[in-house]
């Protein structure tokens with residue numbers, strides 16, 4: 330029986346059957362899954378995604394580990410009292426190597442937590458799409474791609490990245506594309522010559538630019554810039570070995 334790929338454009342209405350026992354790829358291209366990928370690439374030991382700033386602070390106290398950093402955003406800006414925001418450019422080796430990161434973002438960490446029932450849960454972004462597709466294609470199970478979206482609304486940047494992933498996956502095996510996957514790939518085909526321009530033109534891309542964060546958008550657009558694949562399991566994100 331052929332394996333299926335499906336894409337969910339927001340977290341709304343994803344049936345449990347599309348998650349349980351599937352290989353999941355969670356996307357928040359601007360910027361959470363990009364930032365987490367960069368943190369792990371820079372030597373961060375592990376990342377713990379949580380839903381609220383209060384949960385993050387409480388967990389840091391409970392862990393009582395001086396290697397713990399708090400990162401994340403609300404309204405795209407660093408949370409007061411946190412060590413880091415949600416810009417991938419902040420997560421340098423000097424700052425995160427050998428550290429544990431607790432992160433909370435508006436949509437990204439919520440999407441990651443929604444994927445908790447998956448057999449394998451990968452975090453995808455433009456910067457690691459070829460590597461994620463390479464690993465997910467070997468999972469020998471249906472693949473569900475979850476777009477974080479923006480507060481339950483459709484986000485172009487996540488759907489575009491989903492389409493890129495579908496395209497890469499389809500090149501590596503005999504997959505049946507459900508309609509969500511086909512639509513995402515078709516959308517990606519419209520922009521594959523210049524995906525960076527599409528990211529820039531997206532609602533969230535423009536919002537980040539208005540905040541002076543256009544360098545983040547450019548960074549997040551670099552398709553295949555890293556081979557690092559974050560894997561989520563048991564509440565923790567680590568680098569796939």
Ligand code: MLT
Nearest residue numbers: 360361415434435436437
């Ligand atoms: C989110 O989780 O909503 C984001 O990653 C927003 C951002 O910081 O750009």
